[in-house]
Amino acid sequence: MFDSPPGTYPHQMQISRQFGNTLREAPADADTIAHQLLVRGGFVDQLMAGVYSYMPLGRRVKQRIEQVIREEMDHAGGQEVLLPTIQPVDIWEQSGRALSMADVLFQLTDKRERAMVLGPTHEEVITKLFQDHANSYRDLPVTLYQIQTKLRDETRPRNGLVRVREFTMKDAYSFDIDEEGLDQSYDQMFKAYERIFKRLGIPIVAVEADSGAIGGKGSQEFIFLTDSGEDTVLICEQCGYAANQEKADFLRVDAGKSEIQSIEEIETPNATSIDELTDFLKIDSNQTAKAVLVMAEPLDGGAPFPVFAVVRGDLEINDVKLMNAIGARSLEPMQDTQIREYGLVAGYASPINLSNSLKTIADISIPGAINLVSGANKPDTHFRNTNYGRDWTADLVADIALAGEDHLCAHCPEDVESRLRARRGIEMGHVFRLGTTYTNHFAVTVLDETGKQLTPTMGCYGIGVERIIAAAVEEHHDEHGIIWPASIAPYDVHLIGIGMVRDEAVKEDAEALYQELKDASIDVIFDDRDESPGVKFNDADLIGIPIRLITSSRNLKAGLIEVKHRDSDKTETVPRKDLVTWLQVNQTT
């Protein structure tokens, strides 16, 4: 092998031979800019809702993104593996996620009626793999990763490549002997992520996140901020605190202090909402208690149970926080018949004298708030001056309120008043400290130095590849088309010959140049078509290759090549004979 040539060929393509052509108009159902440009440029094609084919250009971009991720994973000590997409349902039952992820699991059976799932992610598989092949603390720490297709039966695919049912994810899984090791692995991955997104040209903000169905304690999301995003994040510009809205905490503003007064019943006709109530009584919403009635499905798959949740009237319930607080995997609004069944009056539900069959939970804004107006559990009637502790108590007091724009940051020093800003964003990556959730479920142990069994602790770290494509286009485009970052562009240079039919010399020179570029291992796409300059320029703008080279009669006579960077309006000329060297020096990938 020592005397064999490197064996790598540059990637090259003549546009006349490239499969797929550009569209002047995007399909009507392409909604976001990224989706429109990717379809118009001939990068992707939709097969059905949330399922896309990648055409040659799109596949190249995807592959280059994967390569950047792969390099950084390897650099961070990761080892790449390939895991099955089709998995026995048993391991999902063992982890409990056959239930908690039931909504997104594609399920199927084989000829022998064996139940299987198409992997929406691979914690179960990797944990079993680890179990079979790691025996000793000496095998740890280890980080395994995969870049593979995952399948999720999303209820509503949307937003082009952002929420799809079949997608590629890089998932890495770390195994450590203890918390300290996990922290190190986690930190290493976090840093790798920062490098990855930097190289990919995607600006991200790392935010604290809810761990969701995957479990674990503590996770962060890498969010690409964009108005078309479907997540909301809250950011404190003072201290840098940033969190997904599902997770974000905030300081409750005191609603003002006064003497505790005695409770009284008041008539409040047709005041079933906080708005109607505050209008009618001419008070602020923070003087009221809001009751939210839901049926909660428990994590263990048992029967749904009724929940009576209370927040101060100026706040909203955060469903995720509520579910975490009560150990639920989903919430449904309580039906009218159920409300009556539990002896409640819709619109006037009261936390006072509640049936024991309801689980009650109060937001932390409630105990400190005094003399609140709350329902009296009688039609058209409220109580004035209800006070937590005196008139009622909850089974649980917890942070269950939704943080929003202008709420006070809970992480700034007390004397600093800084308000949270709400921004929309797309989750590009997510890193989790899983802990021993999965190793416990699968009874995974290794021996420590003393020969005792220990349960390894895990982390997992995902990146959505297609989302990166969408974000890259969203971030890097103009009115003419895509402007790929050099690190992920499908080609390095886009060679255009102008007037090649008219002038044989130009044609010969363009073809020679194409060959020289290939010989220099520069990835080149050559527009060899008999099209007018306008068509070629517009297509070049649309597909967004970083560097455009133009040869023509005029340039040929002068011994020059025009060089234009896609991200700039300026054109420069380089002597024809120096071109390849010039490119090699100026290449930024």
Add this chain to the structure above:
RNA sequence: CGGGGAGUGGCGCAGUCUGGUAGCGCACCUGUCUGGGGGACAGGUGGUCGUCGGUUCAAAUCCGGCCUCCCCGACCA
């Protein structure tokens, strides 16, 4: 799953209300001209009008069922 919108050549659309020869632009094919920002002319290819059923002499068009796609919400490591 709830609400809204839409299915007519590869893409964008008109035609549907008021039933009667399926049409336009882009793309594609052939030819001529043109040649530095989606050029011009001429001639072409391609569509069981999502699908199944009904009404009618006659259905893209009217009626009913179903399917699919998009948007908002619910949902979503």
